[in-house]
Amino acid sequence: MNTLNTLFGEKKAKAKKLVFKSVDEYPEVPLTLGTTLINFTGDWRTFIPIVDESKCVKCYICWKFCPEPAIYIKEDGYVAIDYDYCKGCGICANECPTKAITMVREEK
Amino acid sequence: MPKKVVSGNYAAAYAAKHARVEVVAAYPITPQTSIIEKIAEFIANGEAEIQYVPVESEHSAMAACIGASATGARAFTATSAQGLALMHEMLHWASGARLPIVMVNVNRAMAPPWSVWDDQTDSLAQRDTGWMQFYAENNQEVYDGVLMAFKVAEHRKVNLPVMIIESAFILSHTYDIVDMPPQEEIDEFLPPREPLYTLTDFDNPIAVGALGTPADYYEFRYKIEKAMEEARRVIKEVGKEFGEKFRRDYSQMIELYKTDDAEFIFMGMGSLMGTVKEAVDLLRKEGYKVGAAKVRWFRPFPKEELYKLAKNVEGIAVLDRNFSFGQEGILFNEAKGVLYNTDAHPIMKNYIVGLGGRDFTVSDIKTIAKNMKEIIERGKLDREIEWYHLKR
Numbered sequence: 328m329n330t331l332n333t334l335f336g337e338k339k340a341k342a343k344k345l346v347f348k349s350v351d352e353y354p355e356v357p358l359t360l361g362t363t364l365i366n367f368t369g370d371w372r373t374f375i376p377i378v379d380e381s382k383c384v385k386c387y388i389c390w391k392f393c394p395e396p397a398i399y400i401k402e403d404g405y406v407a408i409d410y411d412y413c414k415g416c417g418i419c420a421n422e423c424p425t426k427a428i429t430m431v432r433e434e435k
Numbered sequence: 436m437p438k439k440v441v442s443g444n445y446a447a448a449y450a451a452k453h454a455r456v457e458v459v460a461a462y463p464i465t466p467q468t469s470i471i472e473k474i475a476e477f478i479a480n481g482e483a484e485i486q487y488v489p490v491e492s493e494h495s496a497m498a499a500c501i502g503a504s505a506t507g508a509r510a511f512t513a514t515s516a517q518g519l520a521l522m523h524e525m526l527h528w529a530s531g532a533r534l535p536i537v538m539v540n541v542n543r544a545m546a547p548p549w550s551v552w553d554d555q556t557d558s559l560a561q562r563d564t565g566w567m568q569f570y571a572e573n574n575q576e577v578y579d580g581v582l583m584a585f586k587v588a589e590h591r592k593v594n595l596p597v598m599i600i601e602s603a604f605i606l607s608h609t610y611d612i613v614d615m616p617p618q619e620e621i622d623e624f625l626p627p628r629e630p631l632y633t634l635t636d637f638d639n640p641i642a643v644g645a646l647g648t649p650a651d652y653y654e655f656r657y658k659i660e661k662a663m664e665e666a667r668r669v670i671k672e673v674g675k676e677f678g679e680k681f682r683r684d685y686s687q688m689i690e691l692y693k694t695d696d697a698e699f700i701f702m703g704m705g706s707l708m709g710t711v712k713e714a715v716d717l718l719r720k721e722g723y724k725v726g727a728a729k730v731r732w733f734r735p736f737p738k739e740e741l742y743k744l745a746k747n748v749e750g751i752a753v754l755d756r757n758f759s760f761g762q763e764g765i766l767f768n769e770a771k772g773v774l775y776n777t778d779a780h781p782i783m784k785n786y787i788v789g790l791g792g793r794d795f796t797v798s799d800i801k802t803i804a805k806n807m808k809e810i811i812e813r814g815k816l817d818r819e820i821e822w823y824h825l826k827r
């Protein structure tokens with residue numbers, strides 16, 4: 328996937344994961360241990376939403392309903408899903424009036 | 436030095452003022468209320484510049500103190516029993532965020548049955564929250580304790596909150612002479628706080644309360660324990676400095692009273708130890724070789740001091756004004772645990788005394804002394820835990 332083609336675009340691509348190798352490398356206080364730019368929250372889903380652009384009417388209802396939010400709008404106006412954050416709840420698929428989103432079991 | 440005749444609660448309020456506390460967030464509860472009332476009075480009279488946050492619960496009081504402390508302010512609050520229990524969640528947040536908040540807890544029995552009298556179970560139930568705990572014997576120790584608490588808590592190697600604990604009514608509402616050093620001398624002893632981090636450094640924004648995944652959480656727990664270990668050293672250092680400046684030495688985490696040649700000793704915490712010392716004097720006149728060990732700091736626990744003490748006595752009567760249901764008195768439990776892996780094994784007996792404010796007097800201590808002497812002569816315990824006052 329094109330790195331810019333995500334919810335956070337370049338910011339996410341540039342973010343560096345904090346890795347502490349020994350206890351002495353840790354800060355004294357658990358402050359700013361990185362944000363969701365580096366701590367992805369979308370890795371525990373069972374089902375994954377797939378958008379069928381041929382059915383999508385760009386109503387953005389899914390975009391409004393996604394609780395994460397993990398849905399973003401691409402330059403061409405179609406919606407896409409940033410799977411680094413999508414929890415697979417299926418709300419988008421349920422709300423989509425044209426059934427353009429289907430939930431499929433994710434193979435890991 | 437200026438002296439005032441004040442209650443334990445007023446001693447706490449004066450100490451907070453003299454420590455130049457910047458934020459107080461509190462919710463009233465008997466028998467603590469007169470602490471925060473007095474502070475409100477200082478503010479109303481223009482005697483102290485303190486941001487006072489009246490909140491809707493103790494949980495919020497601690498939350499507000501946490502917020503204030505995270506901006507770098509010196510924050511103070513006070514509570515008791517049910518209020519402390521309601522704060523429980525936030526106590527972990529304060530220590531986890533390494534904020535040097537100081538709180539006075541007035542020991543009061545947990546309900547039911549409803550009670551407002553002295554009992555240490557409320558504060559001891561907060562044992563594992565990462566707060567340091569100091570038990571005051573008298574009003575002077577409440578005052579001194581608060582001043583020292585800020586210095587220990589804010590030490591750059593510590594950065595952990597402190598609870599100063601006093602007895603309901605026996606100290607909180609009883610008047611006694613309290614020596615209060617001149618403000619300049621206190622300022623010298625306790626300079627303004629230098630925070631480890633601050634939310635108001637807008638050039639370096641930070642997030643507090645960040646997620647710690649299983650990959651990182653563990654190390655932060657270890658850091659808190661390291662800080663507690665440092666605190667043992669800092670407490671002694673600060674206690675010594677306090678003694679040099681104000682002539683009341685607190686360099687010992689356990690105060691020893693006539694223990695040098697003692698056959699057995701009484702060990703306990705808080706105001707009841709005043710009575711014990713009195714009883715020790717009388718018992719010595721009757722020929723008993725007894726002493727008293729007052730545990731000032733319960734967290735961090737004074738392991739080394741206890742070991743040294745236990746090595747030189749034949750018996751320890753642990754007086755617990757508290758109880759851990761399903762086990763035993765809490766100080767007794769801790770003390771036995773500390774000694775298990777050492778070569779110091781005096782006979783130890785647990786006396787459960789004074790729960791819910793039951794009177795505990797010199798004559799009770801004499802009865803306990805007689806019982807302890809018999810046990811030591813026999814070389815065997817009659818029973819390990821004794822519900823001393825129980826009506827049988």
Ligand code: SF4
Nearest residue numbers: 393413414416417419
């Ligand atoms: S499945 Fe849930 S989390 Fe994933 S994009 Fe749809 S609404 Fe958002």
Ligand code: SF4
Nearest residue numbers: 383384386387389423
């Ligand atoms: S709800 Fe369906 S139709 Fe509307 S934007 Fe989303 S995918 Fe397209």
